[in-house]
Every structure is written in structure tokens, then in C-alpha cells.
Amino acid sequence: MGSDLSRRGGRAARRKLRLQAPIVMAPALVRNVPLYEVLDAEGVELIHDASMAILEDIGIDFRDDEAAALCTPAGADVDGHRVRIDR
Numbered sequence: 685m686g687s688d689l690s691r692r693g694g695r696a697a698r699r700k701l702r703l704q705a706p707i708v709m710a711p712a713l714v715r716n717v718p719l720y721e722v723l724d725a726e727g728v729e730l731i732h733d734a735s736m737a738i739l740e741d742i743g744i745d746f747r748d749d750e751a752a753a754l755c756t757p758a759g760a761d762v763d764g765h766r767v768r769i770d771r
Contacts, residue, residue, distance in 0.1 A: 736771050743768035 693700075723731070743766045746752040752762050761768040 739769045740771065741768070 743761075743763075746755075746765050746767055749765070752765050752767055755767045755769070756762050759770065761770075
């Protein structure tokens, strides 16, 4: 064998090179989207009042008898599978 051939070290040398490699992290995202206030306090209150009216007047249908029965001790009006919740 000629002297120009040298040994590279095999698996251990490759592992050492992998462990010494620099860790390159992706840069943090910069969001240029402005923050919008979609609703003011009055709008949020209107949505809340409408949702409470739906819960009081129409109610929610539960398909599971046990789930509907769990609402009774909490003070809800249970009529079969329909549950109406007071404010």
C-alpha cells in the first residue's frame, strides 16, 4: 500500500464531525400584521346577550341521557334531551 492513502477514522470520526457541527437555528418570525379590535365592549355584550337568549329560550339538545341528566343538579331546565339554561 502506498503512503498517499491515509485512514479517515471510520464511524467514530464521522460521529465526532456530526457532534461538532454548528447548530443553525431559523430566525424568529416577525409579524407585520397590525392588531385590530374587531368588536368594542358594546359589540361583545350584544353577542353575549344573544347567546344567553338562545340558551334560555331555545336551549341545547343533548343526545346522551346521562349528559342531559347532569344538567339538572346545576339548575338547568331539562325536558327530555333539550336543556335550557338560565342566565
